[in-house]
Amino acid sequence: MPAETLILTVGANGSTSNPARRGHMVSQSLSRVDDSQLIRAAQRGDRVAFEELVRQYDRAVLRLALHLAGSEADAQDIYQEAFLKAYRNIGSFRFECSFYTWVYRIVTNLCLDHLRKKQVRKEDAPVTVDSNGEEFDLLGQVSDDRPGADPERDLMRRELGGRIARAMTKLTPRERMVFELKHFQGLKLRTIGEMLNTTEETAKNTLFRATQKMRGSLGDMR
Numbered sequence: 411m412p413a414e415t416l417i418l419t420v421g422a423n424g425s426t427s428n429p430a431r432r433g434h435m436v437s438q439s440l441s442r443v444d445d446s447q448l449i450r451a452a453q454r455g456d457r458v459a460f461e462e463l464v465r466q467y468d469r470a471v472l473r474l475a476l477h478l479a480g481s482e483a484d485a486q487d488i489y490q491e492a493f494l495k496a497y498r499n500i501g502s503f504r505f506e507c508s509f510y511t512w513v514y515r516i517v518t519n520l521c522l523d524h525l526r527k528k529q530v531r532k533e534d535a536p537v538t539v540d541s542n543g544e545e546f547d548l549l550g551q552v553s554d555d556r557p558g559a560d561p562e563r564d565l566m567r568r569e570l571g572g573r574i575a576r577a578m579t580k581l582t583p584r585e586r587m588v589f590e591l592k593h594f595q596g597l598k599l600r601t602i603g604e605m606l607n608t609t610e611e612t613a614k615n616t617l618f619r620a621t622q623k624m625r626g627s628l629g630d631m632r
Contacts, residue, residue: 577627
């Protein structure tokens with residue numbers, strides 16, 4: 411079946427239309443055996459097997475795209491394109507790394523391209539425009555609706571999130587990518603290096619530069 415016929419529907423809550431097997435952010439502890447079986451089945455043309463792979467990793471992919479793109483619409487586009495690209499290229503998967511690393515590499519490359527284009531247009535990734543033409547911070551709109559939440563603390567948290575988001579726009583696309591993967595996705599530098607087709611040492615140096623820039627931008631908050 412042609413790759414273009416694969417339809418991935420993302421709901422308002424950031425999940426695919428099938429709610430099964432939702433959970434916490436995926437980690438590298440997910441069973442490689444199960445992944446391998448699903449990948450081999452998908453390589454034989456089993457679409458159901460590929461859709462099961464999507465269900466295992468969809469939230470992590472969308473979370474990463476949303477953090478980096480700063481726009482739900484852009485994140486959903488990246489999400490769709492990433493899994494379509496994975497679907498088209500699943501036959502070339504050689505089991506030299508985990509499916510997790512492989513699909514994240516696709517996502518990070520798409521996000522890097524997106525960030526570079528936005529940088530050329532000089533647009534701030536986490537800022538969008540409302541119906542009145544006013545700019546507002548996407549991350550700053552996230553509230554804490556848990557029982558017993560402190561409104562003042564929630565406001566401070568949103569303000570802090572907004573400042574961090576604005577500071578991250580001063581990073582280069584690659585610096586922002588490494589910083590995001592390390593501090594927000596919790597990945598190891600070795601894994602980040604693999605995803606970005608570089609060495610662990612290069613990823614470490616990139617993270618150091620990004621951290622120095624972030625400290626400079628947020629220095630008055632110490």
